[in-house]
Amino acid sequence: MEPFERARLDAYFCRIAARFTPAERPTSFLITHLLPERPAFVRGVARVTELRALLPKPKSVHAEALRQVESDGYACDRLTRELFGDPDRAVRYLDMRAAGRPVVLLDVGGYFAPSIEALCTRFTGRILGVVEDTENGHRRYADLDKLSCPVVSVARSPLKDPEDFLVEQSVVFSTEALMRGRGDILNGRAALVIGFGKLGSSIARLLHAKGVRVTVYDIDPVRRAQALSQGFTVAHDRAAGLGDAGLVLCATGALSLSAEDFPRLRNGAYVATVTSSEDELELAGLPDVYERTTIDEHVTRYLTTGHYFYLLNGGNAVNFLHGASVGPFIHLVQAEILAAIAALARGALDPGMHEAGPADRAAIATTWLDYFNR
Structure with missing residues (x-):
């Protein structure tokens, strides 16, 4: 990515964050594909939350992107299905990283789903909710017998089309x-x-x-x-x-x-x-x-x-x-993830599946067009 492209992307996420940063920033854990453009999104998440740990998906880690996020000072932990497949282990992990804190879990593929009930009931802090990015993960949460917290899914958003x-x-x-x-x-x-x-x-x-x-x-x-x-x-x-x-x-x-x-x-x-x-x-x-x-x-x-x-x-x-590159269009749904964080931080959502509202999506699309339709 050229320097001017990186600067434009950071400016875009600064503007998105200015709109969606909650009054009280929660702690977050971010699961993501760590692709070449992803450090800008990571910085965007860190603007609207206290990013406690980054968990890159193991088969999609770009070496330079990893170097960038680590040099920015973000902790990177190893992600496995087993980490959150075992509720006891999942609770210990969150308590080690964010004991007593309000937490938003940012997911790609339903990693937190097997332990979400235990995290909601046994974690020393408070799970404000989950943001899920994929259809696979959407189904994993929707198929649970009971959801103990709100899950905002961007998987079926028109901004993801x-x-x-x-x-x-x-x-x-x-x-x-x-x-x-x-x-x-x-x-x-x-x-x-x-x-x-x-x-x-x-x-x-x-x-x-x-x-x-x-x-x-x-x-x-x-x-x-x-x-x-x-x-x-x-x-x-x-x-x-x-x-x-x-x-x-x-x-x-x-x-x-x-x-x-x-x-x-x-x-x-x-x-x-x-x-x-x-x-x-x-x-x-x-x-x-x-x-x-x-x-x-x-x-x-x-x-x-x-x-x-x-x-x-x-x-x-x-x-x-x-590179799985989809150009700047990926930044539409990344911005919606930041909007979902703000919605969870407000605490007005009941346990269950949710989506971002049309007003937030329209604002994101308008901002995106200002930066990338040139």
């Missing part, structure tokens, strides 16, 4: 780039897209526009019907779709391929995901008879007698190989 549109393009771009590096192309290939939500449906359309024969599978029969109405072939079950696919793109945000699914892949098939391997793929359950060989920097061949397939980027989000 531009980001989602560009993420879909970057997924297809990165998948094709890795395949081309091995002399393969998308055109004429049969593909299976697992998951026909916002991301999966757009990826299916992009692949189709590139001359790919696309089959769709989704566990939701309503989405299967939607895919059929849009002209896609719809697999009756996952196994039926796997046999013919030269490319399998996993876009569920949950488990797409279990261990028993991998032997059903056709020989030479490529497998790519839009989220992390721990969410989409049961790689740990693969039989030891598969020999794993790195044949290109980001392509791993899984080989056993009579069967082989290729895994892209170790099963992690394939678009992160090329």
Whole structure:
């Protein structure tokens, strides 16, 4: 990022923070993809909260971005599912970092969800609420039997639509780039897209526009019907779709391929995901008879007698190989996260799922246009 771009971005977040900084700044814990543009957002969070710890998602840490946030003085802790999957451990962690403080938890993917009730009832401070950035995380909170605090989700915000549109393009771009590096192309290939939500449906359309024969599978029969109405072939079950696919793109945000699914892949098939391997793929359950060989920097061949397939980027989000850049549009939803923090700090939201209001979204979009529509 050029110096003038960095200055403009910091100025944008200063203006957003001036609008949304609460009268009493809460403490925050921030889970985030630590991509090259992310330090400016981290500084924005630190303007509206007392940022107690940054927890970068482990498979998306850019070395220079990490150096920047550490040089800015922000503590970086190691993020694992186990850290917040164990309520006792989660409570101890928050008490170590922010005992007695009012806290906002900024999430990407529902990491805090398994321990949220314990954090709300046993933490020595007070959980003001959670801000969730992804559809996967939105569902993890919405599926809980009871929410003990408010959760403001930006996953379905109209301000996130531009980001989602560009993420879909970057997924297809990165998948094709890795395949081309091995002399393969998308055109004429049969593909299976697992998951026909916002991301999966757009990826299916992009692949189709590139001359790919696309089959769709989704566990939701309503989405299967939607895919059929849009002209896609719809697999009756996952196994039926796997046999013919030269490319399998996993876009569920949950488990797409279990261990028993991998032997059903056709020989030479490529497998790519839009989220992390721990969410989409049961790689740990693969039989030891598969020999794993790195044949290109980001392509791993899984080989056993009579069967082989290729895994892209170790099963992690394939678009992160090329920065997962969506340009300045990411800053729309980042600003909405700051607005959500302010809403939680005011303390007027009941436990349950919430969204930002239209007035806040309009103000964010107006400010964004002032800085980036030039």
